[in-house]
Amino acid sequence: MDTKTLITEAKARFNHNSAKAYLKEKYESKLIVADQFGLWSANLATINFLTSSSEDEIILIDNFNNPVKINRKSLLSKLNAVYKSTMEEWYTEWVALEKKR
């Protein structure tokens, strides 16, 4: 029996809350980046801070609570790229799952 038939036979309902939780689980972990001897999250707060600063080198507290001196432009470029690609994937999979009933 294939999965589609199985779902129909079992009259199973798609659980959107579990799907959302799974997507959050999967994609939030993809936003974590190791760079310049620190561990970072490609989140809006960090990206905005790096964007608004003008210094070449800056000290940030990483996810391990260590202060790390980083090259701002290099980290910003990396976090931006990771954020963009991950959010694109997250959105695409979310749209596909939202169509399920």
Place this chain on the structure above:
Amino acid sequence: MVYRMGRLREKKMSKGVILFAFNSPKFNYYDMAVATAKRINHFLDLPVSIVTDITSIPKNTTYSFDNTILITADTSNKRDWGTWINKGRYRAFELSPYDETLLIDTDYLVNSTKLLNTFELPTDFCCHEDTHFLMYHTKHLEMLNPYGFKTLWATVVRFNKTKRAEQIFNSMGMVQSNYEHYANLHGFIPSPYRNDYAITLATRIANGNTLPVEDLIPWNLVHIGKNIMVYKNNDDVFNTEYTVMFDNWQRGKIRKEYTVVKELDFHVMNKDNFMELV
């Protein structure tokens, strides 16, 4: 006594995966290890070594591990369904042929390249603390006891051959040898022996009763509980899309619910179900 059967190498070993697999009367862990190793080779492109005993190796096997490390199985751990050979995991440090090692449970289904990120983490030892139970996303984290430490998980451990990592694994051996004492001390059930509890205590012992955040893998370990069924969405050898179905009990009635996951690594607690997926 340890026997090693390995291939001749041209270059120095550095990164690899090690699996422990000892067959029990109920489950064929060797077959599970072969299936997991194939997926590791495919998705992570890493060599896989197995730690096992001579009785677990089938007569006709087509898969060749990078190294087959034979040890004597410790059969002293009993569960309701029989003997569960999970002791001796602390020997991973001593037995691993790699400088940087991923130690993975055989029932961990690799569906992506995500585990490669553990090698990027700036630490010489890390394992999971936080977990996510698929379909039970509000489930609380497991504790050693209601007032004790959060349980760390031995399901996925990445370590380097450093003094500190060695101390953690040695401490794990000490906890295993004195498990009843530690169970009394920390208020958990002394049988069956669990590597998760041993690694929880060992990590703290080796770190001076602290738990450095660097020792924790910075994403959650995804579990699929025993009462949840997973189905492959296609018959590809390296399928990565699954339908996860469970019976949601509400007001005395069962409501069947499902979700679909893809390219997500997860730990399958239902061993029979695991073999249907690989």
